Amino acid sequence: MYVIVEINGQQFKAEEGKSLFVHHIKDAEENATVEFDKVLLVDNEGTIVVGTPTVEGAKVVCEVVTPLVKGDKVLVFHKRRRKGYRKLNGHRQQFTKLAIKQVVA
8 A cells, every 4th residue: 555645845655664755844853753644646455546636534644763864965067168167066955754654544
C-alpha cells in the first residue's frame, strides 16, 4: 500500500517504513510526530482511489528523524566571454528527514 501525499507544496510517494527528505519544516523537533492529511491518491493492493482534490479520512503519520539536513552543494557559474566577467555562487538546500510510521487510508 502506498499513497501520494503533498508536503510543503511537493508531492511524494509514501509507504510505511520508508524515509523521506522533504524541504525544511521550521517548527519540527527531533522525534516529534507530524501528520499530513493532503493525500492525493491511495493504492491499496491494486485498488486505486484518487481524491478530488484529496482523499477523505486519509493521512500519513511521520516521525522527524533529523530536523535539519543539508543537501549537496550546487555551484552556479556565470561567465561572459571576452568581457572578464565571472561569477560563482554556491547553494545548499536544507531538508528535514522523516520516517513514515503509519499510512491511514
